[in-house]
Amino acid sequence: MALAALIAAVREADDGSGLVGTLAVAGRTLLERQARLAALAGCEHVVLLVERLPAGLTGAIDRLRRDGITIDVARSAGDAADRFHPDERVLVFADGAVAGSGAIARLVGGTAPALLTISEGGPPGPFERIDAATRWGGLALVSGDMLRKTVAMLGDWDLHSTLLRRAVGGSARRVDIADGAGLADAFPAMLVRSRAGARAATEASFSVDRAGEGWPARLLYGAIARLVAGVILDRPIESRWLRWAGIAAALLAVPALFKGWLLAGLVLIILGALLDSTGRLLAGLRLSPAAPDDRLALARAAAMGIGLLGFAWHRMEGSATPLVLGAGTVAIMIAMARERWALRRLGGLSAPLWVADVDALALLFVPFALVTQTMAGLTALGLYAAASFAIVQHRLVAFAGSRLNRNA
Numbered sequence: 001m002a003l004a005a006l007i008a009a010v011r012e013a014d015d016g017s018g019l020v021g022t023l024a025v026a027g028r029t030l031l032e033r034q035a036r037l038a039a040l041a042g043c044e045h046v047v048l049l050v051e052r053l054p055a056g057l058t059g060a061i062d063r064l065r066r067d068g069i070t071i072d073v074a075r076s077a078g079d080a081a082d083r084f085h086p087d088e089r090v091l092v093f094a095d096g097a098v099a100g101s102g103a104i105a106r107l108v109g110g111t112a113p114a115l116l117t118i119s120e121g122g123p124p125g126p127f128e129r130i131d132a133a134t135r136w137g138g139l140a141l142v143s144g145d146m147l148r149k150t151v152a153m154l155g156d157w158d159l160h161s162t163l164l165r166r167a168v169g170g171s172a173r174r175v176d177i178a179d180g181a182g183l184a185d186a187f188p189a190m191l192v193r194s195r196a197g198a199r200a201a202t203e204a205s206f207s208v209d210r211a212g213e214g215w216p217a218r219l220l221y222g223a224i225a226r227l228v229a230g231v232i233l234d235r236p237i238e239s240r241w242l243r244w245a246g247i248a249a250a251l252l253a254v255p256a257l258f259k260g261w262l263l264a265g266l267v268l269i270i271l272g273a274l275l276d277s278t279g280r281l282l283a284g285l286r287l288s289p290a291a292p293d294d295r296l297a298l299a300r301a302a303a304m305g306i307g308l309l310g311f312a313w314h315r316m317e318g319s320a321t322p323l324v325l326g327a328g329t330v331a332i333m334i335a336m337a338r339e340r341w342a343l344r345r346l347g348g349l350s351a352p353l354w355v356a357d358v359d360a361l362a363l364l365f366v367p368f369a370l371v372t373q374t375m376a377g378l379t380a381l382g383l384y385a386a387a388s389f390a391i392v393q394h395r396l397v398a399f400a401g402s403r404l405n406r407n408a
Contacts, residue, residue: 002088003108005038006080006147007031008049008160009057011095015194020096022056023198026205026285027233030192032060033201034093035069036287041104043091045070049080049159067289077159081151084144092147094160097138098201099177100187106175107141113172114141115164116189122177123188128164136164137177137189146170202233205285213280214357221277221359228278229285239288242279243296246272250303258310262369265311269304273359276300301358305330308365315374325378332385333358339392343399351395356388 009021009031017023021031035046046064050057050073064071074080084090089112091104099116107116116137118127127135140163142150150163177189187204190197206226217225249272257265276297283289305326312322333356340351361381368377 002085003041003043003091004084004088004144005035005041005043005046005091005093006049006084007034007038007046007093008095010049010051011193013194015196017195019052019054019057020192021050022054023096023192023195024234025098025192025198025201026287027202027235027282028063028286029056029060030096030098030198030201031057032064033098033287035060035064035071037098037101037104038091038093039064039069040101040287041091041108045072045083047072047074047080047083049074049077051075077151077154081144081148084147086143086145086148088144090142090144090147092140092142092160092163094136094138094191096192096197097190098187098192099137099139099189103137103175103177103189104139106179107139110141110173110175112141112143113146113167113170115167115172115174116140117174117176118189119176119178123190125189125191126193127189127191128161130164130168134174138191139189140164140167140172142167213277214355214360215353216273216357216359216363217277217280218353220363221274222281224274225278225281228274229281233282233285237282239279239283239286240296242275242282243300246274246276246279247296247300247303248272249275250300250307254303254307254310257307258314260311260314262311265307266366266369269307269362272300272304273362301333304358304362308362311369312374312378315369315372322374322378325375325382329361329378329382329385332382332389333361336385336389336392339389339396343392343396351388351392354388355391356384361385 009019011020012018013020013023021029023030025033031048035048038046046069048071053073061071061073072083074083089108091108103116107114115130116139117130118135118137120133122135127137129135142163146166147163150166151159154162187207190201190204192198192201249268253265253268253272256268309323309326312326343351361384364384365377365381368374368380
């Protein structure tokens with residue numbers, strides 16, 4: 001059954017700072033974060049219930065549409081309800097409500113009606129109470145038919161409270177925010193009502209899952225990336241600009257390494273990795289598209305590979321041996337990238353932390369290059385890539401086998 005989303009932005013902030021939906025969370029409006037969460041959950045289109053459209057929301061809508069998210073704007077509850085098919089499932093966000101993508105995935109993964117709930121001892125906040133032991137987390141999954149019928153009977157009542165009571169009366173499925181908690185659910189359920197609440201949501205967004213990245217980005221570049229991202233988060237700097245700068249740095253390293261200027265080439269490669277890592281983190285904080293195997297990552301990897309092979313060729317005075325070793329390593333890395341993609345696609349799994357990526361290979365080559373052991377370094381890179389491929393292949397085969405056994 002098709003999935004859509006309804007997001008309200010009609011409530012004024014408690015501190016008089018404007019509409020709650022316009023408050024800044026991780027450098028973007030709260031409403032934009034909600035829409036991106038809906039898109040990540042699989043919503044095919046998003047309807048924004050907005051009585052007036054401030055300039056800040058106009059920019060947010062433009063960014064969402066640029067990233068391929070279908071957005072409609074409705075001026076009233078009746079207008080919003082008419083945008084949904086009666087048989088469509090609708091993910092409803094209360095004004096200012098946000099949660100982790102893992103919790104939302106569990107909510108939409110079952111039948112409607114359903115409610116995201118918070119038990120006693122869960123995250124604090126102005127959550128509406130369902131019963132003595134349970135509060136509503138601000139997100140619900142309902143049918144388009146239920147939404148239409150609720151709007152038809154509203155009168156002067158509040159849409160979300162009325163929808164909540166109807167869902168509870170209809171024995172809605174309850175999804176507790178703490179069930180299945182893991183890294184993807186590190187972001188708690190929140191109801192943002194003021195700038196202070198938006199700042200708390202921004203701090204919580206730094207729990208972004210970076211499991212798809214290699215050990216250099218997570219263990220070495222990550223701390224610097226977080227520092228830089230924290231400084232530029234509220235500035236009009238797009239994550240893709242940083243990633244393009246990372247590609248530019250890697251491209252500048254190519255002629256330097258071909259000429260044998262190792263220090264300059266390595267500095268540019270590391271600078272490129274830092275820029276790319278910061279761009280990825282910024283994209284994760286803002287929930288922007290940034291897949292680990294996207295074209296930007298491939299472009300930077302290609303530039304780094306050409307540069308390091310050029311340095312090896314320079315050191316070996318034109319010998320074809322380093323090119324053969326390098327080509328073999330590249331072939332292994334391409335094959336492993338396909339296997340890692342299959343792992344993520346089939347089971348949402350990631351490779352072990354130590355598995356090779358382009359940044360790991362570059363760092364491993366550095367000590368060999370510094371002591372002029374070029375052939376030994378290329379051999380080590382090939383062995384590291386081959387061992388990584390074997391581990392990823394084993395994990396993929398084991399996962400496929402477990403699925404076959406469950407289906408048998």
